[in-house]
């Protein structure tokens with residue numbers, strides 16, 4: 001089952017929810033659609049399922065035009081964000097639904113359906129829930145039932161919309177591992193939607209980052225983590241500290257920054273923006289430093305420092321393991337040593353007023 | 367002093383004030399307006415004594431009136447069940463010009479004095495009325511027949527079905543239907559297996575109320591029925607006639623019978639509803 005999506009657009013009135021999506025998914029792949037809420041993930045999933053229709057674009061599966069095909073005939077397993085289990089049916093009847101609504105000539109015999117349902121209940125480790133109603137299940141149990149109902153029709157493609165969205169943190173982690181195993185055993189092509197990067201990275205073979213109706217980056221989890229393709233992806237993946245720098249011979253530099261740990265980059269000389277994760281920055285006490293510690297809070301394992309940047313009057317927040325932290329109090333002056341980061345050309349990044357100030361400070365501190 | 371303050375502090379407070387007053391007023395109202403008259407009716411009925419009661423109720427004219435009332439109410443309710451459901455469906459699921467007007471029209475049978483409705487209907491179905499002029503040449507007689515009675519009953523009770531089903535249908539999450547579609551179900555199957563079970567409890571309430579109201583409908587019916595004893599005389603009219611003849615026992619026996627039928631219906635409907643809603647969680 002190979003899916004090809006090209007130039008797909010969808011608008012609701014004035015709002016363009018999908019602005020030209022190009023994506024292909026290979027047979028057996030497990031792909032995550034990752035993006036903030038409102039970026040169009042659900043809309044894309046619904047279009048693939050045949051529950052919504054694009055204004056323009058191509059959707060082909062195994063070379064067949066799926067935009068000509070009714071949802072009923074696509075044989076997709078869809079797990080809804082709130083599971084959408086039929087409230088008046090028992091777990092058993094919910095799972096059997098897709099088999100019992102088949103046209104008479106392709107419908108399995110009642111005994112065969114019952115057998116298949118029992119098999120799925122075993123596979124999903126919920127045989128004890130067979131005769132309960134959805135209202136009598138916990139969130140995690142509902143998710144299993146919803147997955148079972150979707151898998152009963154032996155779909156070649158599974159679509160999961162925020163499969164862990166309605167669950168609490170501990171259940172999420174347990175179910176994530178379990179789901180990965182289940183999907184591997186089932187061997188179906190799977191696309192799942194999430195706004196949680198940890199979830200996407202842990203589960204998926206390939207991650208598709210979406211922002212405001214566009215695909216910002218497609219890649220393997222490590223690739224995206226280490227090399228976000230756009231400032232949007234960098235910010236979304238937690239690179240929340242942005243510092244203006246100047247590039248010279250592939251090296252970034254700025255006053256008050258010790259950039260020795262950053263690798264050389266193949267980018268033109270000139271102003272650039274350095275994106276950093278709060279945990280990838282070491283604060284170094286320095287009476288001449290550019291940053292002042294505004295306040296220090298502890299999260300237990302981490303110390304969170306809110307800094308005041310004398311140069312740009314920005315207030316970046318950095319985090320450091322508490323046992324590695326130098327003794328720092330509010331009011332202390334420091335400079336920063338970024339350990340890893342990502343540079344983007346500062347086309348629109350740096351406010352113009354900052355560049356001369358950098359130059360002035362550089363001259364005075366040298 | 368301190369203990370009093372502490373006690374006052376830990377005494378659980380109701381969030382909304384005035385529970386005692388509102389509850390008192392409500393219960394007095396129910397007592398004076400609803401329960402006392404019913405009790406009086408039952409007492410009056412009990413005075414008659416079983417034999418006399420049985421004699422009144424099995425008199426041919428009473429039996430004919432009851433039979434007509436029940437059959438016409440059943441016909442009206444069957445019609446309302448189908449048409450009311452359809453109307454609720456159309457009002458919730460489609461957008462079309464004039465939808466709000468149609469929606470408002472559904473309240474007219476409730477708002478209109480039933481006598482006005484009765485007059486209008488009999489004018490329409492009279493031999494020279496708009497409908498009558500069409501139907502009578504085809505040999506279909508509505509006015510002065512059970513059809514007219516049923517039609518008047520259906521007219522006055524249709525909002526019960528529409529207005530009970532409509533809000534439930536509006537609140538029904540479209541995700542259930544989406545889920546059914548992805549599982550391969552076609553529209554009629556989805557309605558039968560997913561949508562209808564969800565609105566069934568409300569639908570049953572609407573249908574029961576519609577039937578109960580039809581049993582008691584008076585104003586709209588007497589104009590169109592012709593009120594021929596043994597033919598088109600409804601039970602509540604017969605009760606009025608008995609009253610005018612100073613036959614209080616006869617009136618009370620008929621009224622009591624209608625009351626019992628209505629009560630049995632409401633209880634049965636509630637039991638069925640509870641059964642239909644058992645999936646909402648057993649005990650938990």
Ligand SMILES: Nc1ncnc2c1ncn2[C@@H]1O[C@H](COP(=O)(O)OP(=O)(O)O)[C@@H](O)[C@H]1O
Pocket residue numbers: 012017035036037038039040041042043044
């Ligand atoms: N049926 C609809 N009508 C109007 N706007 C919609 C509809 N469905 C989605 N949208 C809008 O499209 C945008 C993207 O929605 P969605 O695909 O649900 O995003 P996501 O799943 O990434 O949170 C949102 O701004 C939402 O308000």
Ligand SMILES: [Mg+2]
Pocket residue numbers: 038041042043
């Ligand atoms: Mg969504």
